[in-house]
Amino acid sequence: MLHRRRSWVFDLDGTLTVAAHDFDAIRDELGLPSGEPILESLARLSPTEAAPLHARLTVIEAEIAERARPQPHARETLSALRERGVRLGILTRNKRSLAFISLRAAGLGGLFDDADVLGRDEAAPKPSPEGLQLLLSRWAVPGDDAVMVGDYLFDLQAGRAAGMATVHFDPSAAFPWRDHADRCVSRLDQLLDPA
Numbered sequence: 357m358l359h360r361r362r363s364w365v366f367d368l369d370g371t372l373t374v375a376a377h378d379f380d381a382i383r384d385e386l387g388l389p390s391g392e393p394i395l396e397s398l399a400r401l402s403p404t405e406a407a408p409l410h411a412r413l414t415v416i417e418a419e420i421a422e423r424a425r426p427q428p429h430a431r432e433t434l435s436a437l438r439e440r441g442v443r444l445g446i447l448t449r450n451k452r453s454l455a456f457i458s459l460r461a462a463g464l465g466g467l468f469d470d471a472d473v474l475g476r477d478e479a480a481p482k483p484s485p486e487g488l489q490l491l492l493s494r495w496a497v498p499g500d501d502a503v504m505v506g507d508y509l510f511d512l513q514a515g516r517a518a519g520m521a522t523v524h525f526d527p528s529a530a531f532p533w534r535d536h537a538d539r540c541v542s543r544l545d546q547l548l549d550p551a
Contacts, residue, residue: 358521358539359550363497364437365488365515367506368448368455371525372434372544373424373462375507382416393510395449395481417454424458427527429545434467436548443495445472447487449510452478482510485517492518505547512536523547 366372383390386409388397394413398406437444446468448455452475459465459473472491479487492499499519504511507525512533515522524537531540541547 357550358503358523359548361501361503361521362441363443363445363492363495363502365445365447365491365502365504365520367482367504367508367511368446368458369420369424369450370507371505371511372427372430372446372464373458374427376420376423376425377417382413385416386412395476414451414454417450418457421450421454421457422461424461426462426464427544429543430462431464431467433544433547434464438467443472443497444468445474445491445495447474447479447482447491447504447511447514449476449481451475482506483513483517485514488514488518488520492520509533509536 369375369377379394380390382394386394388394398409401409434444444467446455452473455473455475459468474487474490479490488504492502502520503523504515504518504520505523505525506512506515512522512524513536516536521538522536524531524533524540525544526540527542529542534540
């Protein structure tokens with residue numbers, strides 16, 4: 357029963373905020389191979405080649421963060437979970453500093469303790485479970501008392517690898533990665549229903 361779990365970690369972009377990244381356009385602008393994850397493509401480059409591309413990526417992501425809009429029901433769902441005494445965290449493949457910009461722009465500021473917002477500089481990016489393991493360790497919580505909520509395969513893979521329950525969020529209700537999820541929801545407020 358997921359509603360009894362006391363620790364919940366959310367992806368940010370596309371989960372708590374409306375998806376706004378055009379990853380194909382970003383890859384094109386950075387000159388990266390089509391269809392490959394951006395961070396993994398950058399990791400294969402030499403530090404000299406990667407540095408200016410990382411800098412440009414941060415600028416692109418900052419522009420998107422400043423325009424972040426909340427998913428429907430995001431604030432009320434997070435507030436209701438907090439009222440239940442649930443510990444909330446964020447694990448994003450974005451930079452932590454940009455996560456705070458997104459949260460503020462989307463009207464979701466103040467719902468997470470700053471220390472519980474992790475990005476790609478604090479832990480290996482998802483699908484690595486490192487960031488989730490760091491939060492679970494900090495909270496002194498076992499994976500089987502925690503939930504990972506995300507809109508993409510990497511979120512679900514990271515959650516499974518950390519021993520957490522996984523929720524696939526997809527507003528379209530297509531759920532392309534349902535096999536990696538314990539539960540699928542198309543609205544964030546469905547997380548408040550017993551399941």
